[in-house]
Amino acid sequence: xxxxxxxxxxxxxxxxxxxxxxxxxxxxxxxxxxxxxxxxxxxxxxxxxxxxxxxxxxxxxxxxxxxxxxxxxxxxxxxxxxxxxxxxxxxxxxxxxxxxxxxxxxxxxxxxxxxxxxxxxxxxxxxxxxxxxxxxxxxxxxxxxxxxxxxxxxxxxxxxxxxxxxxxxxxxxxxxxxxxxxxxxxxxxxxxxxxxxxxxxxxxxxxxxxxxxxxxxxxxxxxxxxxxxxxxxxxxxxxxxxxxxxxxxxxxxxxxxxxxxxxxxxxxxxxxxxxxxxxxxxxxxxxxxxxxxxxxxxxxxxxxxxxxxxxxxxxxxxxxxxxxxxxxxxxxxxxxxxxxxxxxxxxxxxxxxxxxxxxxxxxxxxxxxxxxxxxxxxxxxxxxxxxxxxxxxxxxxxxxxxxxxxxxxxxxxxxxxxxxxxxxxxxxxxxxxxxxxxx
Numbered sequence: 031x032x033x034x035x036x037x038x039x040x041x042x043x044x045x046x047x048x049x050x051x052x053x054x055x056x057x058x059x060x061x062x063x064x065x066x067x068x069x070x071x072x073x074x075x076x077x078x079x080x081x082x083x084x085x086x087x088x089x090x091x092x093x094x095x096x097x098x099x100x101x102x103x104x105x106x107x108x109x110x111x112x113x114x115x116x117x118x119x120x121x122x123x124x125x126x127x128x129x130x131x132x133x134x135x136x137x138x139x140x141x142x143x144x145x146x147x148x149x150x151x152x153x154x155x156x157x158x159x160x161x162x163x164x165x166x167x168x169x170x171x172x173x174x175x176x177x178x179x180x181x182x183x184x185x186x187x188x189x190x191x192x193x194x195x196x197x198x199x200x201x202x203x204x205x206x207x208x209x210x211x212x213x214x215x216x217x218x219x220x221x222x223x224x225x226x227x228x229x230x231x232x233x234x235x236x237x238x239x240x241x242x243x244x245x246x247x248x249x250x251x252x253x254x255x256x257x258x259x260x261x262x263x264x265x266x267x268x269x270x271x272x273x274x275x276x277x278x279x280x281x282x283x284x285x286x287x288x289x290x291x292x293x294x295x296x297x298x299x300x301x302x303x304x305x306x307x308x309x310x311x312x313x314x315x316x317x318x319x320x321x322x323x324x325x326x327x328x329x330x331x332x333x334x335x336x337x338x339x340x341x342x343x344x345x346x347x348x349x350x351x352x353x354x355x356x357x358x359x360x361x362x363x364x365x366x367x368x369x370x371x372x373x374x375x376x377x378x379x380x381x382x383x384x385x386x387x388x389x390x391x392x393x394x395x396x397x398x399x400x401x402x403x404x405x406x407x408x409x410x411x412x413x414x415x416x417x418x419x420x421x422x423x424x425x426x427x428x429x430x431x432x433x434x435x436x437x438x439x440x441x442x443x444x445x446x447x448x449x450x451x452x453x454x455x456x457x458x459x460x461x462x463x464x465x466x467x468x469x
Contacts, residue, residue, distance in 0.1 A: 039346045046339065068275055070119050072097045072307070075279065080119070082279040084305065090292075091299050099307040102129040106136040108304060113266075115142035115298040117305040119277055123147040123175075124308075134177065138264025142298040146271045148223040149182050150175045178261050180270055181226045205257060205290055207236055214290040216276065223272040224255035235260055235269075235297070236290070260297060269297050385455040390443050396462040403469045408436055425468035435461055 068078040075081040080097075087095040098108070102125065105116055116136065123145055125133065137143050175181060205214040205221075214236075236258035260269045271277070271294055281287040295303070326332040379388045397409045404424055406417045414433055422429035439458050442450055 036346065039343060042339065043343050068121060068278065070274070070278075070307070072099075077280040078275055078278040080278060080305075083277065083282050086282045087295065087303065087305075091295065091303055093299060094302040095305070096303075097305050097307070102308065103132060105304070105306045106132040108306075109136065109139065109141050113140050113301050115144060115301045115303040117144045117146070117298070117303055118308065119146040119274055119305065120308065121148055121274060123150045125175075130177070134263065137266035137268055140265035142267050142269070142301055144269045144271070144294075144298045144303075146274050146277045147182070148272060148274055149184050150180075175270075178263070178268065178270075179227055180259065180261075182223050182272060183226050183255075184223045185221060205236055207290075207293060212293075215286045216273075216290070220275045220287075221257070221273055222275065224257050225259050225270060225272055227256065227259060236294075258294060267298070269294070385450040385452055386443060386445070389439070389450065389455050389458055392459050392462060393439060393443060396466065399466050400469065411437075411440065421465065421469070425465060427465070427468070432465075 067076075069076060070080050072084055073079075073081055084095070084097050098105075100108070108114065108116070116133075133143060205216055206212065207214065235256070237256050257273055258269070258271045260267055262268075275281065276287050277291060277294075281291050326336055379391070394409075397407065400406050400408055400421075404420060406420050407413060408417055410417075414436060418429045418433035418436070421427065421432050425432075439461075442454065442458060
């Protein structure tokens with residue numbers, strides 16, 4: 031048990047570290063090709079991100095386009111230099127009563143407001159946990175959707191697998207522009223919501239025919255329901271659009287959707303467009319973050335689970351991973367057995383009685399040592415004079431005697447019927463040893 035526990039703790043620690051490294055990437059672009067999910071970050075280049083969308087709008091809208099990250103209060107004050115169009119894109123539109131009043135005042139001054147969302151709520155973002163409960167004090171806070179008499183009906187959520195299947199099968203649905211009866215074909219999986227209103231006057235801009243979702247959504251009839259509505263309010267105009275996936279990188283690249291997006295943006299292009307990313311003041315930002323670590327820290331059970339795991343790892347390092355003192359034994363100096371090995375091999379060759387073969391092996395070693403130390407080749411008879419001169423200069427021996435002895439050794443190594451006796455072999459070997467000692 032004592033040996034298993036450290037291994038388990040170390041494994042859990044490595045698993046947590048790997049998970050942290052892989053997923054904790056603030057502002058990451060989600061570059062995994064399989065992660066086709068809607069994301070509205072300015073730097074997200076995934077199919078349903080906003081990087082390309084913002085770039086195209088910035089170069090195509092006549093009055094200009096820019097992106098800012100700010101709160102609704104700051105966004106409503108951004109028209110101090112002139113009238114603008116404020117654009118909001120997100121899965122869900124959370125605006126409390128104070129923010130709704132600010133937006134209505136902003137539009138009443140003559141500005142435009144374009145909201146693209148798949149759902150709206152009467153509750154603020156920090157009250158999202160109470161959607162099915164009564165709010166203290168009676169009625170929940172009202173947002174500007176109620177003032178305009180609008181609501182949204184959500185269809186089954188976006189499914190990437192079904193979306194790919196529909197593209198492969200060539201299935202499309204359609205959005206028609208009411209003003210000139212133009213028909214825009216869209217993949218049905220991108221139609222995630224439509225707008226409900228009691229007033230279907232000429233302020234309805236675009237209708238949708240959604241037969242694909244009728245059975246799955248449990249809706250009796252969703253044929254020709256509006257997906258884009260504009261309302262005049264004060265001196266300005268409010269445009270509400272559903273199906274946020276159309277207003278992404280994918281939308282501006284799709285030949286049919288891009289036309290629909292272009293017509294939508296043309297409704298508010300008479301003023302400079304500012305798309306803003308909502309910064310929630312009354313909400314724990316970890317709940318809106320796409321980082322798993324921030325999600326864990328935002329909920330008490332997962333947060334304490336993380337704290338306990340980290341505390342367990344720290345205690346393990348304190349009590350189990352510290353250095354243990356052990357007696358280091360005295361290691362004897364290893365014996366050099368190479369001399370004994372050479373003696374054994376030499377004895378074996380000597381007992382074979384083949385003195386000429388033993389002389390040849392010694393001569394090859396002799397030639398190798400001289401090439402390495404004296405840079406001469408005694409195995410090449412064509413340079414014997416040069417070899418003898420160099421060795422004589424190094425060893426102090428007579429050059430003629432050296433030359434004669436080298437030639438004698440080479441003659442003795444040639445195979446013939448006469449046996450080389452032991453005394454001659456010993457003389458030749460002693461000569462070579464003497465030369466190597468003096469080099």
